[in-house]
Amino acid sequence: MDVHSLDLMIEYSYPLYRPPAEADNIIIQATYGCSYNNCTFCSMYKTKSFEVRDIEDVFRDVDTLAKLYPDARKIFLADGDALALDTNYLLKLLSYLKQSFVKLGRVSLYASAQNILNKSSQELEELKENGLNLIYYGVETGSDTVLKKITKGVNQSEIIESLNKASDAGLKISATVILGMGGIKYSDEHIKESAKIINETKVNYLSTLQLGLEEESKEKFYKHFSDFEMLSDTELLQEQKKFLELLNPTNKIIFRSNHASNALHLGGNLPREKDRLVQELEDAINVGEMAFVPRMFRGF
Ligand code: SF4
Structure with a gap:
């Protein structure tokens, strides 16, 4: 499975980027763009404004993907820095992913220094305990x-x-x-x-x-x-x-x-x-x- 075959089932907002190591994994777009979007060498999200998607819309994507790939083990949360999301939003999403994909073993996302420094150590620990594994x-x-x-x-x-x-x-x-x-x-x-x-x-x-x-x-x-x-x-x-x-x-x-x-x-x-x-x-x-x-x- 790759991004292109998933595109037939989910309406992604393009351009869509993911790390090479996530090429075969499910991508769920919880945000659009990058919350900072100001690094001069980076043109990845210059055509998009940062947006947090309505969590109910994201859950609908999760439902669709869970029906198609119930045995999926790895999920990547897009776009450019999904750790910018409010911790409660992320916890709700992680919990929904866990109940939707019974074999889920890894959830990952892009994160910036700003995203991490804006969260407390307790919030990061809570995210880890609830299934966020890799940044x-x-x-x-x-x-x-x-x-x-x-x-x-x-x-x-x-x-x-x-x-x-x-x-x-x-x-x-x-x-x-x-x-x-x-x-x-x-x-x-x-x-x-x-x-x-x-x-x-x-x-x-x-x-x-x-x-x-x-x-x-x-x-x-x-x-x-x-x-x-x-x-x-x-x-x-x-x-x-x-x-x-x-x-x-x-x-x-x-x-x-x-x-x-x-x-x-x-x-x-x-x-x-x-x-x-x-x-x-x-x-x-x-x-x-x-x-x-x-x-x-x-x-x-
Ligand atoms: S934080 Fe990352 S995605 Fe955002 S502008 Fe900088 S390099 Fe690009």
């Missing part, structure tokens, strides 16, 4: 300079605080860092400070994407980041190598770099397989373009 979180960069230039709306210490608040509540975290986010000028700072975030928190999954800018985002992006210069694929892999070298997590992390944007697909467990991952990057950098995923097969 997808875009770190993007740990550099305060770059966070300001991409108007992310949070600083490094708020990112660290929010990630630790979520993991302390028992929520699993899948985090992403964007290679190239600092451009050439802030590359070192971007990598060093992003590694600091991962080392000072307890994310369970980590992936690195390569920055890509949609045409319609460029004007706003460069307005705030006038000294930005895009890195080449080789420079991006050098960034990734430095990033991995600097990672010393205290917990186990499943690392993936297999997004459509990536010039090289990598995967392994950290810290155990760090040396092997660094070596694979070193080998690909030495071989050059021939070792990279051809551009025609990539996207962002």
Whole structure:
């Protein structure tokens, strides 16, 4: 089952995004758009205004999907930051999902630092106890300079605080860092400070994407980041190598770099397989373009 076959039964509001790991799972749209919608590099929800759907309409979608897929085990709540929803709304929805899908084992959603900091630790714990298991979180960069230039709306210490608040509540975290986010000028700072975030928190999954800018985002992006210069694929892999070298997590992390944007697909467990991952990057950098995923097969 994928988003396209579900579209025949549910009227989704497009564009509809979900993490790659949720490709085979049920998607329930509880919100439309992103409650922040102001990061300059992101064009995902620029055509939508943030909206909380009437919970009765969402329940109707759940009923339809439960009839069709009664054995579903994993559900993703869309759109861009469903953790922005009021905690009572989420608790009602989690309870409805539990009674509708008897084999349900995982509910996940996208969450921002702001969403997490706007909830109390008790609220996050309650959500976890009632079936919210996993949050997808875009770190993007740990550099305060770059966070300001991409108007992310949070600083490094708020990112660290929010990630630790979520993991302390028992929520699993899948985090992403964007290679190239600092451009050439802030590359070192971007990598060093992003590694600091991962080392000072307890994310369970980590992936690195390569920055890509949609045409319609460029004007706003460069307005705030006038000294930005895009890195080449080789420079991006050098960034990734430095990033991995600097990672010393205290917990186990499943690392993936297999997004459509990536010039090289990598995967392994950290810290155990760090040396092997660094070596694979070193080998690909030495071989050059021939070792990279051809551009025609990539996207962002
Ligand atoms: S990156 Fe995330 S928080 Fe920022 S505008 Fe896009 S969806 Fe919203």
